[in-house]
Amino acid sequence: MLEPAYQADVVVVGAGVAGLSAAHRLTSAGVTTMVLEAAHGVGGRMATEKVDGFRLDRIGQLLSTAYPELRLTPGLGTLVLRPFAPGVLLHGDGRHHRAGVQAGTGGARGALHAVRALASAPRPPSAPRPPRRPVAVPGRQVSAPRSRSGAPLGTAVDQARLGAALTRLAGTPAERLLARPELPAGEALAARGLPARTIDGFLRPLLAALLCDPDLTTSSRCADLALRAFAGGRLCLPEGGAEALPELLASTLPPGTVHTGVRVTSVSTTSVTTAEHGEIRCRAVLVATDARAAAELLPGLRVPEFHPVTVVHHTTDEPPATGASLLLDADLGGPVAHTAVVSRVDPSRAPAGRALVSSTVLGRPPGDVDTAVRMHLARLYGVSTARWETLAVHHTAEAVPAMRPPHDLRRPVRLLAGLYVCGDHRDTSTVQGALHSGHRASAAILADLGVGRSMHVADPLPTVPRAA
Numbered sequence: 193m194l195e196p197a198y199q200a201d202v203v204v205v206g207a208g209v210a211g212l213s214a215a216h217r218l219t220s221a222g223v224t225t226m227v228l229e230a231a232h233g234v235g236g237r238m239a240t241e242k243v244d245g246f247r248l249d250r251i252g253q254l255l256s257t258a259y260p261e262l263r264l265t266p267g268l269g270t271l272v273l274r275p276f277a278p279g280v281l282l283h284g285d286g287r288h289h290r291a292g293v294q295a296g297t298g299g300a301r302g303a304l305h306a307v308r309a310l311a312s313a314p315r316p317p318s319a320p321r322p323p324r325r326p327v328a329v330p331g332r333q334v335s336a337p338r339s340r341s342g343a344p345l346g347t348a349v350d351q352a353r354l355g356a357a358l359t360r361l362a363g364t365p366a367e368r369l370l371a372r373p374e375l376p377a378g379e380a381l382a383a384r385g386l387p388a389r390t391i392d393g394f395l396r397p398l399l400a401a402l403l404c405d406p407d408l409t410t411s412s413r414c415a416d417l418a419l420r421a422f423a424g425g426r427l428c429l430p431e432g433g434a435e436a437l438p439e440l441l442a443s444t445l446p447p448g449t450v451h452t453g454v455r456v457t458s459v460s461t462t463s464v465t466t467a468e469h470g471e472i473r474c475r476a477v478l479v480a481t482d483a484r485a486a487a488e489l490l491p492g493l494r495v496p497e498f499h500p501v502t503v504v505h506h507t508t509d510e511p512p513a514t515g516a517s518l519l520l521d522a523d524l525g526g527p528v529a530h531t532a533v534v535s536r537v538d539p540s541r542a543p544a545g546r547a548l549v550s551s552t553v554l555g556r557p558p559g560d561v562d563t564a565v566r567m568h569l570a571r572l573y574g575v576s577t578a579r580w581e582t583l584a585v586h587h588t589a590e591a592v593p594a595m596r597p598p599h600d601l602r603r604p605v606r607l608l609a610g611l612y613v614c615g616d617h618r619d620t621s622t623v624q625g626a627l628h629s630g631h632r633a634s635a636a637i638l639a640d641l642g643v644g645r646s647m648h649v650a651d652p653l654p655t656v657p658r659a660a
Contacts, residue, residue: 200226202637203464203474205456205489208236209623210614211480212441212450214630214637216266219446221634221643226474227445228466230455233435234442236482237591238623240433243583245543247433248505250586252550253623254402254518258425261627267444272431274538277517280401280427283572284344284393284522288514291345291394292422344393344522354390361416362423369416374597377415378408397520398422401530404499404592404621406554411599414620421624427518432540437623459489461610476610476637480630483593483617490607496617501591502553504565505583511536511547512573519572526568527561529554549580561585593617601625605633609640 202218204211207229218225233239241248255262257273279292345351361369375383377399381391396408402418403410430436442450455467463473479486487493516536521528531551535542542548551565558564562585566577593616603618614633619625 199473200224201474201641202226202476202478203228203472204478204480205459205464206236206480206482206485206615207231207234207438207442207450207452208480208482208615208626209238209438209441210616210626210630210633211478212438212445212630213261213265213267213627214478214480214614214634215445215449216441217631217634218637219449220266221638223638223641223643225445225449226472227442227450228454228456228464228472229450229452232453234450234452235435235438237588238434238438240435241584241586246505246507246546246548246583247541248548248584248586249434249503249550251501251588251591252429252434252503252552253404253592255428255430255623256421256425257428258421259622259624259627261624261631265441265627265631267441268437271437271440273428274431275426275428275516276532276537277515278426280398281514281517281519282344282394282397282522283519288519289345289522290517292398344389346387346390346393350387350390353386354394357384357386358419358423361420364420366417366420369420370413370601372413372416374599375412376408376597377403377405377410377412380412380415381408393522395419397522397524397529400554401518401520401552403595404501404552404554405594406529410595411597413597413601414595414599417601417620418622429534429538431538456489459611461608475641476612478612478614478633478637480614480633482590482615484590486613486615486617490611490613493613497594497596498590499554499592499594499621500556500587500589502557502561502585502587504551504553504562504585506549506551506566506569506577506580507542507546507583508549508577508580509546510575511549512575514573521568521572525571527553527558527564528568528572531569531572548583557587561587593621595621602632605629606636606640612637 201223202225204215204225204227207227211227215225215227237251239250262268279290282289282291381395399408399415400406403415456464457467458465459477459479463471464477465471479489483495487495511533514533518530518532520530528551533547534550535548551569553561562582570577601620605612605614605618607613612633614629616626619629
C-alpha cells in the first residue's frame with residue numbers, strides 16, 4: 193500500500209510498454225520513479241488470456257526483429273522472440289505462394305535472394321480461370337477483379353522488380369523515408385512503379401496485416417517504415433504471448449517501482465491525485481496511458497481514430513500443413529486478414545498435442561464472426577474446420593490508433609516543464625512506436641530535471657533479444 197505522503201522524482205501513469213520503457217531509462221539514470229497502473233496487471237492492450245493451457249493474445253500485433261527499440265530498451269535483453277517462417281505465405285487462386293525475405297541472408301540481400309529464387313522456380317502450366325468476384329466484407333473496401341497472370345506475385349520480371357524495391361527500401365535511412373511526400377498508403381503504392389497484380393496480390397494484404405488497416409488509409413511514410421522493417425528483419429512474436437514483453441519490463445525494474453490497482457484521477461506538473469491514496473507529490477509526471485485515457489487526464493489532447501481488431505482463436509489436433517508461416521489472403525475472399533498456426537511459431541502457446549490457430553479480422557467484423565472465419569480458414573488452409581474448437585473471440589474496438597496523413601510521427605512528448613505524455617499515439621502505432629515514444633519522453637524528462645549523466649552511459653549495453 194502506498195503512503196499518502198510518498199514522494200518520487202517522476203510518477204508514470206500507465207504500465208504499458210511505453211511507460212515501463214520510460215521508467216527503465218529514468219531509473220537507470222538514478223531518478224526515483226513510481227509507475228501507477230489502474231488495472232490489476234501491466235501491459236495494457238498487450239494482454240494474453242490463459243485458457244486450458246493456451247495463451248491467447250487479445251490483439252496480437254506483429255513484431256519485427258528489425259525494430260531498433262527491441263534491442264535498445266533496457267530490460268529487454270532476455271526477451272525471446274519467436275520468428276515466423278521467412279517472408280509470408282500468400283493464398284491466391286487456390287494455391288499457396290511464398291513471398292518476402294529469407295532469414296539468415298542479410299536483410300535486404302535476403303529479400304532479393306528470395307525473389308530471385310521464386311523467379312527461377314519452375315511453374316506448372318495452369319488453365320485459364322474465370323475472373324473471381326470479390327467477396328463483400330462489412331466495413332472493408334473491395335478491390336476490383338484483377339488480372340491473374342502469374343498471380344499473386346506476377347511474372348519473374350515482376351518479382352525481380354519487387355525484390356529490387358524491397359532491397360532499396362531496407363537500405364534507405366528512416367530519415368529519408370520520413371522526408372518523402374505523404375499520401376494515403378493505398379494511393380502511394382500505385383505511384384511506386386510496381387505492377388498492379390504485385391501491389392494487389394502482395395503489398396496490399398501485407399501492409400494491411402502490418403498496419404492493422406484494411407483500407408490502407410495510413411500515411412505512406414508509416415507504411416514505408418513498416419515495409420522497411422519487413423524487408424530488413426523477420427516477423428515474430430514474443431515467446432509466451434504478447435504480455436511477456438511488458439511483464440519482462442515490469443519485473444526488471446527496481447522492486448516497488450510498479451503499483452497496480454491505483455487509479456489516477458488528475459495530474460499536474462508536481463503531483464498526481466489517485467482515487468485510492470490521495471495526492472502523491474513529485475517533480476514530474478509522465479502520462480503513458482492509451483490515447484483516450486490520456487485525453488481525460490490532459491484536456492485538449494487530440495484523440496485519434498482507431499482501427500478495430502478481432503482475433504479468433506481455434507484449436508485442433510490436426511494442424512494445417514503451413515508450418516510456422518504467416519498466411520495472407522491475396523484474393524480478399526473473406527474476413528480474415530492474416531492467420532497462422534501460432535503454436536508452430538511459439539510452442540509455449542498451446543499444450544502438448546494441440547495446435548493453436550489464431551486469425552485476425554480487421555475493421556468491423558461480420559455478424560457471426562466465428563462462422564465466417566471458419567469458412568474462410570477452410571479455403572485458406574485447404575482443410576475442413578468443422579471440428580475445430582473455438583477458444584476465444586477477442587474484439588477490441590480501439591485496438592490501434594489510426595495514422596492517416598498528415599501524421600506527425602514525432603508528436604511532442606513534452607507538454608510543459610514537468611508534464612509529459614507518451615504512447616503509440618505519439619509516434620507510430622506499433623510496439624516500436626510505443627517504446628520509442630517512451631525513449632523520447634524519458635530523454636525530455638532527464639533534460640528538464642538537469643540529470644547530468646548521459647542516457648547512453650546510464651543504459652546497460654544493448655543486447656539483441658534472442659530469436660529462438
